[in-house]
Amino acid sequence: MSDTPAFTIIGHRGARGHAPENTLLALDTGIRLGAHWLEFDVQLVDGECWLMHDLTVDRTTNGHGRLDALRAAQIRALDAGGGQAVPTLNEALDLVANRAGVNIELKTWNGCAAAVARVLRDYLADGWPAERLLVSSFHHPELWEFHELLPEVPIGALVCGVPLDWAGPAAELGAAVLSVSSEFVDDKLIRDAHARGLRLYVYTVNEPEEMLRLRRMGVDGLFTDYPDRA
Template sequence: MLKRISIFMIFITFMSCDMKKPLVIGHRGAMGHETENTLASVQKALDLGVDMIEIDVFKIESGEIVVFHDETVDRLANSGGKIEDYNIFDLKQLTLDGGHRIPTLQDVLKLIDNKVALNIELKGANTSDRVNFIMDYYIREKGWSPENFIISSFNWDELKEMRKINKEVAIAVLTEDDPKDAIPIAKELNAQAINPYFKKLTAKNVSAIKEAGFKIYTWTVNKPQDIMAMKRLDVDGIITNFPERVK
């Protein structure tokens, strides 16, 4: 019996060592622990030692880029309405679950301070120009490394706009369909990665994506057994609400 257990443990150890470690990417910060897309959530992700943090952004009525996921504030805030219809003064009056505020993109950049990479998902329309302006400022004036920015979106037209104004920034194509179908647009955009829904990944389409030259940052993987399955598929990064589970 002891011999069987020893052989099993050696096998598990070998398998663990053989698998490449994917990047640990905190989803909306570390939203399994703190209210999503808040400074507290971003700080928690940093505390947990992530390699990258993913956030979502909208451009609001007064022109600022703010960090929020939903089209309306109803789910998380003590008020309602479309986030894009808010001006910055009224937005600052909102209180989110847990007593948090909605941060601007600059608030998040100040907190991260170039310590880890930042995946900025363009949720709203007409975000690319202002996001690019802010990134450029932080690279030129605040010492941010260009490689610490990656832009993603389900809105592929918005990604096309970003590529028009910035030929160098890393782009990741988000998709919840068969990720092989994103390969043509990824090539058109000269993207770095395709970010697929983890349940759509198979050994076959992972191979096709990698053969096409793209990294795979998959979302949103929270259960230990799913995390292990993604590691076995040799994905390049795992976006998760619980970064400590990937590590």
């Protein structure tokens, strides 16, 4: 992550404040609005990596039920908003085309890590810089599996609260980044992350005043639905 900006703006699910989340339109919009990196969620279903946050398709598409109950053709037929399809990981990477860094969040643990590693290995072979990729997850065993399979790609540990050992678990994973909810950020966590050589990112921050406050505190970046506000 050597070319990552000192303070990094990450478009959350593309730029979900402006376009349907986890779609090609959201990713393109995030780039257009100046996001340094784009974050999106990936699930493995029917042998393909799909961009989808929820385990069900009800909230973000015109379909119903669990994503993993659908076949690829059924997922292809879904409308993810404004006529947008549910894209695959390959389609997302081809659209971004290294115009921004890419943060892929593993949402499932049914072989998702191995599937994402297979895809990324091809893009690395084609010249995509490893430091322009970040794979993250709340499910740390799946994240560890990915790290074992493709150690050249940096990983990011997502946490809901503050671990007892502060940034320790992320460091033990070999992570480059610790990402934490804005409600749990404090000076000690920031200092501990930096002392362990980790960047600290905060999710999900949409108000400019909060962005400024966190930057002054010393966080290294933030996820936002509105990259233009940052």
